[in-house]
Amino acid sequence: MEILDKKQLKAKKITKIILIVISLLFVVLMLVLPLVSIIVNSFKQGIEFYFNSLSTEYVVSALGVTVIATLFSVGVNTFFGLVAAWLLTRFDFKGKNVLSTLIDIPFSISPVIAGLAFIMTFGRLGWASGIIDSINEFLGTDIQIVFAIPGVILATIFVTFPFVSRELIPVLNAVGKDEEEAAALMGAKGFTIFRKITFPHIKWALVYGVILCTARALGEFGAVSALSKTRGGTFTLPLEIDALYMSGSADSITAAFAVSSLLVLIAVVVLVARNIFEFRAKNKKAKD
Amino acid sequence: MATVKRRSKQTRVIPGFQLTFGITVAMLSLLVLIPLLSVLVNSFRLSPAEFWKLITAKNVLSAFGTSILCSLIAAFINAVFGVILAWVLVKYDFPGKRIVDGLIELPFALPTAVAGITLSKMFSDTGFPGSFFSGIGINISYTRIGIVAALIFIGIPFTVRAVQPVLEKLDGQYEEAAYILGASRRKTFFKVIFPEILPAILTGFGLSLARGIGEYGSVIYISGNSLKDGTQVVSYVIMQKLERLDYADATAIALVLLIISFVLLFVINLIQLRRSKRISVR
Known part of the structure; x- marks a missing residue:
């Protein structure tokens, strides 16, 4: 900009430096330091202690429960995300805005309420406990929801419910529905349209959505905490971290950080994946 | 028809x-x-009288006060830093920019319990920078300041990611026109750019606030959960009631929290709807 004289240019440069410094200070203090702090704390008592605290019976059991809950929630929410995104971006209908707001509910309510909701549905006071009882009686099984693995799975699905659809909807809206309409007019069947036209557009958004959903499912704490009470049985990794940290001895706190470091690794993978995903999206935009 | x-x-x-x-x-x-x-x-x-009695119990009112106050402060701080960070990421180039951009998302990716124990340790008087702050007489962990710190961590991506795309799309022409017409740079920002990004700032503020009021995992370690110090948050009180099997109390408090969340969600949607209408009019 030629209109700017030297003084203004200098002022502009100073503002730039000040703002960058403020930003970097904030990022280092609030985001980098926590990461460093987890790693430092987890190796406080040496490498051997680190690996020992990762291989206790409790941690291994918690890892198993976490993986099961995550697999279920990623499966369910990926299916839901694809269906809901197709519905909300390919059709116009009454109540569309309401529906899309309702889908986002789990995003903005306290995870503790999610846990409470399932207790109130399937717990002793819940209206569905009778249904579960009669199913059990009929099949001769002993399925429990609350304070058992199914409850943990349901709570995890709940809190990660909108994650995949949220990533897909903006991409599908941006692409528009002309191609699908053309294909449909030419007689292509629904699934063929999805596979040949829609899917290539949303491939990367889907990958990222799944990664994000996985990370959130692995790390869910509040909702699961309300529904899971048995350490070594229904505890997930974040609950095990909580139990270790709250027991208060220096050893167990270090162990809590050691288990945390596993989840940090996954968080870092998510961030890197996001960066790659964004980079690809921007490159594609530039090419178009 | x-x-x-x-x-x-x-x-x-x-x-x-x-x-x-x-x-x-x-x-x-x-x-x-x-x-x-x-x-x-x-x-x-519950009868309305019972409901009212549960909701207005001293510890419940205090928890709502703490949650709302701390979330408001954190959301405000996040709005300010969110604009600065978004501005820096959109307008400037500097080494490590992509790493900073990626790190913004960390609070979304890091489990809340992990964030909670880490922040609690960092800001306690044996951690860094907690020891520095307690040296100058400010205790962070186990006070309301600690709750605010945790909520800043949890909420920052909301404000940055709300403002960033709007700044990216902002037409440079208005800015240039303002310069040419002789507006100072400060004036250009507050009169031209700020009104354009205000809806996005409000959206980010609202999302950060909504998340903060219901937050559990990242807060409960750093807060200390003391009734006397007023550091119990709403989610903690609900969980406490659940553990004591006081389901009536838990649902009553949860209902109020749900209503607050829905009102916030509604207002955020309204802001976004108005914004998209403004854009489509253009």
Whole structure:
């Protein structure tokens, strides 16, 4: 900009430096330091202690429960995300805005309420406990929801419910529905349209959505905490971290950080994946 | 009427409306709405007087006060830093920019319990920078300042990511026109750019606030959860009631929290709707 004289240019440069410094200070203090702090704390008592605290019976059991809950929630929410995104971006209908707001509910309510909701549905006071009882009686099984693995799975699905659809909807809206309409007019069947036209557009958004959903499912704490009470049985990794940290001895706190470091690794993978995903999206935009 | 009906049918050339509508509504109802309705139904078991008594209990009121106050402060701080960070990421180039941009998302990716124990340790008087702050007489962990710190961590991506895309799309022409017409740079920012990004700032503020009021995992370690110091948050009180099997209390408090969340969600949607209308008018 030629209109700017030297003084203004200098002022502009100073503002730039000040703002960058403020930003970097904030990022280092609030985001980098926590990461460093987890790693430092987890190796406080040496490498051997680190690996020992990762291989206790409790941690291994918690890892198993976490993986099961995550697999279920990623499966369910990926299916839901694809269906809901197709519905909300390919059709116009009454109540569309309401529906899309309702889908986002789990995003903005306290995870503790999610846990409470399932207790109130399937717990002793819940209206569905009778249904579960009669199913059990009929099949001769002993399925429990609350304070058992199914409850943990349901709570995890709940809190990660909108994650995949949220990533897909903006991409599908941006692409528009002309191609699908053309294909449909030419007689292509629904699934063929999805596979040949829609899917290539949303491939990367889907990958990222799944990664994000996985990370959130692995790390869910509040909702699961309300529904899971048995350490070594229904505890997930974040609950095990909580139990270790709250027991208060220096050893167990270090162990809590050691288990945390596993989840940090996954968080870092998510961030890197996001960066790659964004980079690809921007490159594609530039090419178009 | 008939023509309108036919036209709306004609626009649906893409197959699968009924199928996807059915699946979406069924899954949403079963997995989200019906469980939430159970909370609502259970809270109706209480008489209004009982409900009122539970809600206005000293520890409950204090928890709502703490949650709302701390979330407001954190959301405000996040709005300020969110604008600065978004501005720096959009307008400037500097080494490590992509790493900073990626790190913004960390609070979304890091489990809340992990964030909670880490922040608590960092800001306690044996951690860094907690030892520095306690040296100058400010205790952070186990006070309300600690709760605010945790909520800043949890909320920062909301404000940055709300403002960033709007700044990216902002037409440089207005800015240039303002310069040419002789507006100072400060004036340009506050009179030209700020009104444009204000809806985005409000959205980010609202999202950060909504998240903060219900937050559990990242807060409960750093807060210390003391009734005397007023550091119990709403989610903690609900969890406490659940552990004591006081389901009536838990649902009553949860209902109020739900209402607050829905009102916030509604207002955020309203802001976004108005913004998209403004853009489409242009």
